[in-house]
Amino acid sequence: MSGSVDEIQRRISERRARVYTASEFKAMVRDGRRPALEDVDVVTCGTMGVMSGTMAVLSIPVADPGTFKRADSITINGVPGTVGPCPNESLGLVDCVVYGTARRDARYGGGHMFRDLVAGETVTVEAGSGSRTFESRVTLEEVPFARMILTRGAFRNYTGFTNGSDDPFTTIFSGPRPMASGFLEASVSGCGEINPIQNDPGLDYLRPGASVLLNGAPGMVIGTGTRSTPGKPNLSVAADMKGMSSEYMGGFVTSEGPECITSVATAIPVTDGRALEGVSVLDEEVELPLTDVRDRKPVHSDTYASVWGGTDLSVTADLSKCLNCTSCRADEFCPCDASPSGGIDPVRCMSCGLCVRTCVGNVFSCDTGSLDFGGRPIPITVRQSSRFKAERLCSEVKALVESGDWFLRCFDGRI
Numbered sequence: 001m002s003g004s005v006d007e008i009q010r011r012i013s014e015r016r017a018r019v020y021t022a023s024e025f026k027a028m029v030r031d032g033r034r035p036a037l038e039d040v041d042v043v044t045c046g047t048m049g050v051m052s053g054t055m056a057v058l059s060i061p062v063a064d065p066g067t068f069k070r071a072d073s074i075t076i077n078g079v080p081g082t083v084g085p086c087p088n089e090s091l092g093l094v095d096c097v098v099y100g101t102a103r104r105d106a107r108y109g110g111g112h113m114f115r116d117l118v119a120g121e122t123v124t125v126e127a128g129s130g131s132r133t134f135e136s137r138v139t140l141e142e143v144p145f146a147r148m149i150l151t152r153g154a155f156r157n158y159t160g161f162t163n164g165s166d167d168p169f170t171t172i173f174s175g176p177r178p179m180a181s182g183f184l185e186a187s188v189s190g191c192g193e194i195n196p197i198q199n200d201p202g203l204d205y206l207r208p209g210a211s212v213l214l215n216g217a218p219g220m221v222i223g224t225g226t227r228s229t230p231g232k233p234n235l236s237v238a239a240d241m242k243g244m245s246s247e248y249m250g251g252f253v254t255s256e257g258p259e260c261i262t263s264v265a266t267a268i269p270v271t272d273g274r275a276l277e278g279v280s281v282l283d284e285e286v287e288l289p290l291t292d293v294r295d296r297k298p299v300h301s302d303t304y305a306s307v308w309g310g311t312d313l314s315v316t317a318d319l320s321k322c323l324n325c326t327s328c329r330a331d332e333f334c335p336c337d338a339s340p341s342g343g344i345d346p347v348r349c350m351s352c353g354l355c356v357r358t359c360v361g362n363v364f365s366c367d368t369g370s371l372d373f374g375g376r377p378i379p380i381t382v383r384q385s386s387r388f389k390a391e392r393l394c395s396e397v398k399a400l401v402e403s404g405d406w407f408l409r410c411f412d413g414r415i
Ligand code: SF4
Pocket: 321, 322, 323, 324, 325, 327, 328, 329, 330, 331, 340, 341, 358, 359, 360, 361, 362, 363
């Protein structure tokens, strides 16, 4: 059957649409049971990982109207923002932009603050006006405007990084410790075959107005992102922070400071043969170049099958093995403050795999795979994307589509 987006939307609204998560669909493709065009309407896709191009536009109450004329500076939980563009003269309300990569210190930045806000925590706002500073403590409920904008993210594909130098290298492509020298470890990003753009590489559907979940909240594609090219496209997306879920976002500490975790999920309508080919892509067909992190020069190439094919998507813990070290290395080097020694916090954990290697008591288990380096495997030690949570997002979108509560074009309805 299939047909136009309008026809598929009608079947969704009538709860007659045939919907698969990307993982369900790929499993059938691998088994040689790919549904025919007339047997699929929608494939749900998702990705979650470090996305530096994330920012929030906030309108924050700081003081009563008339208390100060104009704010010059602002921090939220110590994370600096940029005041404006509207001066909001004498309103006591400060419009500002905060970058997900802005930092208070080495372990707390914009991504952490966004997650705290969404989790319902009270944040401390300090606004400078002339020689005076005004402070307020607010929750997201009390913030009248909180919109997140992804300026570039959800890349179709990404790169594995390794360090070929003689010295450890600090980089945003690591966890909290520098990347080891001598091609001894690799970090990876990207959710491979379930990534939205990977399933719509020509951006036939993912155009302005296409519906997405941004960090679990209804949002929309507003265009391609910065530095997007036909060969390496990425998206710009917007959504209200008030509908977001803290488990699909947050901060990620690297050896170059805090980064921002963001997630994007969507439902790709399978309108024709070209769309069917798009959603049939498999990990083993998605190239993953391996690059030397010092100069960004490719040193080899592999595929996402080495990252997500037959590996463990999440980490398991056997706390009975814990040695109760005076200083816990697993906690110290967890990029997401998921306090693994106390039992991994499932909301904060990104399944990066780092605790498997930093714990001295073999408490944690997870096969994170390895990348091919000319016949020599380089172990993947840090995954900056969570396929585990991206698959969960795919299931959430599938449930919304099956309930009839999903609009492929956000202008058509609530999403
Ligand atoms: S490093 Fe491992 S063994 Fe030591 S306290 Fe932490 S979790 Fe326990």
